[in-house]
Amino acid sequence: MLGAIEAGGTKFVCGLGNEHGEIIERESFSTTTPDETMGQVVRFFENKKVEAIGIGSFGPVDLNKKSPTYGYVTTTPKPHWNQYPILQELQKHIHVPIGFDTDVNAAALGEAQWGAAKGLDSCVYVTIGTGIGAGAIVEGKLLHGLLHPEMGHIPVKRHPEDKYAGNCPYHQDCLEGVAAGPAIEKRWSQKGHNLQQNDQVWEFEAYYLAQAVTHLIYILSPKKIILGGGVMKQKQLFPLIHDQVTQMLNGYVQMDELVSGIDRYIVSPGLGDNAGLSGALLLAKHELLQL
Template identity: 60%
Template sequence: MLGAIEAGGTKFVCAVGDESGKIVERIQIPTTVPEETMAAVIEFFKKHPVKAIGIGSFGPIDVNKDSPTYGFITSTPKSGWRDFPFVQAIKDEFSIPVGFNTDVNAAALGESTFGAAKGLDSCLYITVGTGIGAGAVVQGRLLQGLSHPEMGHILIRRHHQDVYQGKCPYHKDCLEGLAAGPAIEERWGSKGNDLVDRSEVWELEGYYLAQALMQYILILSPKKIILGGGVMNQKQVFSSIYQYLPDFLNEYVGLPELCDYIVRPGLGDAAGITGSLLLAHQALQEEHQR
């Protein structure tokens, strides 16, 4: 059996399963401080021995295996988790291989293997929720350079009627600062679930996300774009994206039918934990090859 951890800013999902994506058991643990959360994680895996563990974590994280801080959560604003040695904390308890990547890269891996992008060698997975992040599969591999992608923090053009200053603690009015869940709540004075009937809320959201998708399309040319996260549970956001994206692209590049190209996760809310199982499988294979 393999273990998986989908580490989010509000909750950790831990599961045991196999490389086929089958999940045998899973639990949710609140993300509080490392001492509390990790104690519950370790307790779960001591009850369910596994051969390897894959971690898909909120970030930023250090994914450079040659770095002295590989396996760390780094400059996160999440209280208590900055500079946390995530991989080492697991290895200190379990002498098994550990795979490590971002939560959105894990979700992209899950969706490209078993979900909406199955059979394709490229896709983009974006989550729009408490934050905005994206993972990409390019030519069958997770995209990684100096570090992992941080596509939620690109700069976009502000709507001429939007006077909201932005929520991002680093950049104010980057994409995440203007379009993530906390920005919606602060701008409009209510949580998204209480704004369902306010069409102007979701038109503005689609306006900003369509701008971002234009840039991702022009740079990465993914074969499928998958949008997940709590904000995307508002179905009208998709309609707004479909409305604005052609105007932004202005026929510069051709795209498939947008409702088939920009879609919901095929694995639903299991994309990240399924991808984390695959990270565990990859780590186990790499260990066997040494």
């Protein structure tokens, strides 16, 4: 039995499953203070006989195993979680191998193994919800580097009619600052699910997300782009993004996936809401195999 934790900025999901990605048990709860939230995590795994656990965490996080702050959530704007040692806290209470990566890298891993990118050696998974983040598989491996992909904070060109200043505490009008769920709510004074009939809301949103997708195509050239998270539950976004990406590429990349199959190239998660949790099972399995 393997354990999995999808540590999101809004909610944590804990689960039990197997190496085939099957989720046997799951429980979710709101992300509050570290003490309260991690207490619930520890209680979930108490008396559960797991061989290893995988954590996919909201970030930024430190993934450098040689760093003194490996396993920390670092410069997050989320209250109370800045510089929090999430991995070490779990290790205090649960004495099994623990794999650790970003929540979006875990989701990309799950989608590449069992979901929308199954059989492909590259993909990008982007979540658009409380924040925006992305994980990438490149030539069969998770993409790491100086830090890890932080694609949610790329600069984007403002929509000509958008007067909202943006709400990222670091960059104001980066992608996350203008296109994440809180930005939609602050711009329009209502949550996105109450704005389904307002075409301008989704025109703005598609304009920003299409820029991000276009950047990903040019920089990483993935074989599949998967858009998940709460905002993408608005299914009317997909055809708008497909159209905008086509316009932005303007015929420059002549690949069938982009010319005639863009609706099969930019897609929703094949694993649905289980992408992150399934990927965390793989992180657990990989950690176990390294012993």
